[in-house]
Amino acid sequence: SAPILTVRDLRVAFETRAGSLPAIDGVSFEIGRGEILGVVGESGAGKSVTGSAVIGLLDPPGRIVGGEIHLGTERIDTLPPERMRRVRGRRIGMIFQDPLTSLDPLYRVGEQIVETIRTHTDLSARAARNRAVDLLAEVGIPAPERRIDGYPHEFSGGMRQRVVIALALAAEPELIIADEPTTALDVSVQAQVITLLKRLCRDHGTAVMLVTHDMGVIAEAADRVAVMYSGRIAEIGPIESVVRNPRHPYAIGLMGAIPTLTQGAGRLAQIPGSMPRLTAIPPGCAFHPRCPKVFGRCRVERPEPIPVGTEPGGIGTDPARIGTSAVACHLYDADAAGGAAPHAEPL
Numbered sequence: 044s045a046p047i048l049t050v051r052d053l054r055v056a057f058e059t060r061a062g063s064l065p066a067i068d069g070v071s072f073e074i075g076r077g078e079i080l081g082v083v084g085e086s087g088a089g090k091s092v093t094g095s096a097v098i099g100l101l102d103p104p105g106r107i108v109g110g111e112i113h114l115g116t117e118r119i120d121t122l123p124p125e126r127m128r129r130v131r132g133r134r135i136g137m138i139f140q141d142p143l144t145s146l147d148p149l150y151r152v153g154e155q156i157v158e159t160i161r162t163h164t165d166l167s168a169r170a171a172r173n174r175a176v177d178l179l180a181e182v183g184i185p186a187p188e189r190r191i192d193g194y195p196h197e198f199s200g201g202m203r204q205r206v207v208i209a210l211a212l213a214a215e216p217e218l219i220i221a222d223e224p225t226t227a228l229d230v231s232v233q234a235q236v237i238t239l240l241k242r243l244c245r246d247h248g249t250a251v252m253l254v255t256h257d258m259g260v261i262a263e264a265a266d267r268v269a270v271m272y273s274g275r276i277a278e279i280g281p282i283e284s285v286v287r288n289p290r291h292p293y294a295i296g297l298m299g300a301i302p303t304l305t306q307g308a309g310r311l312a313q314i315p316g317s318m319p320r321l322t323a324i325p326p327g328c329a330f331h332p333r334c335p336k337v338f339g340r341c342r343v344e345r346p347e348p349i350p351v352g353t354e355p356g357g358i359g360t361d362p363a364r365i366g367t368s369a370v371a372c373h374l375y376d377a378d379a380a381g382g383a384a385p386h387a388e389p390l
């Protein structure tokens with residue numbers, strides 16, 4: 044079926060006194076109905092900026108300078124702010140690290156969910172309240188018919204994030220952008236919240252862009268993974284391919300150790316060096332100063348995404364298509380070596 048979210052060659056620049064800095068530089072991906080795309084990478088890779096661009100909430104001085112974003116069949120990156128505000132409320136749900144970004148501390152949680160439901164449906168006040176109770180039950184809030192009248196501060200961190208998930212689902216959005224949704228939670232409740240998010244989105248057919256630096260969360264929840272580095276996608280593909288059999292040297296480094304959620308927070312494996320600053324992105328492959336496999340071409344020519352593999356879930360040859368794997372690394376470019384691809388043996 045047609046993708047819910049299509050991002051094509053997205054480019055975001057930060058306009059600064061130092062000039063126009065490329066925060067996102069040619070990012071393409073799709074997310075299908077009921078599918079969770081995990082977007083992972085170190086701090087500064089451009090994960091959150093990509094999510095903010097999709098929802099039309101880029102912080103200044105960020106600005107979309109190229110590419111297209113489509114929600115279903117509608118192009119949304121060119122919508123006027125007022126139209127985009129309605130798209131956000133009705134068709135895109137948002138879950139952030141801090142539940143209090145989404146919840147107003149001055150209103151009972153039920154009022155907030157009921158208001159969202161009534162804004163987006165024709166339900167009566169009574170029917171909307173019943174629906175809100177159902178949603179709270181669905182996200183695992185005990186005694187929802189009583190807790191619906193509680194204020195956000197009366198809920199624990201984990202319960203509050205469940206309320207946010209209920210709120211995000213209240214308008215029955217096609218897409219949810221979840222940015223570090225469990226990072227602020229106790230390790231013991233992270234897995235519960237991720238499992239809940241995964242189940243609900245599958246049940247409701249909601250597409251999810253799950254932004255996190257936590258490989259444990261990705262391994263637990265995502266159907267597909269995009270590994271970002273320095274404003275580009277280094278590797279994208281089905282979870283079983285990218286996590287168990289990563290190809291890009293950066294992805295291989297990241298997957299070095301993936302503790303499961305139940306064992307504790309899955310921080311990214313240490314790769315010597317750090318993400319380049321926007322003012323000093325290396326020429327060629329931005330990862331080359333840190334790459335154990337660097338060779339001559341890497342220092343001068345930027346690698347473009349190359350379709351790879353025919354593992355389960357792999358279809359077609361368009362790097363951005365659902366189910367397809369792609370890797371932006373010269374090691375996998377057969378043309379470079381006259382079709383022989385001598386470097387492309389398993390790393």
Ligand code: SF4
Nearest residue numbers: 328331334341372373
């Ligand atoms: Fe490493 Fe070169 Fe591949 Fe970049 S293109 S990841 S430097 S081998």
Ligand code: MG
Nearest residue numbers: 090091092222
């Ligand atoms: Mg972030």
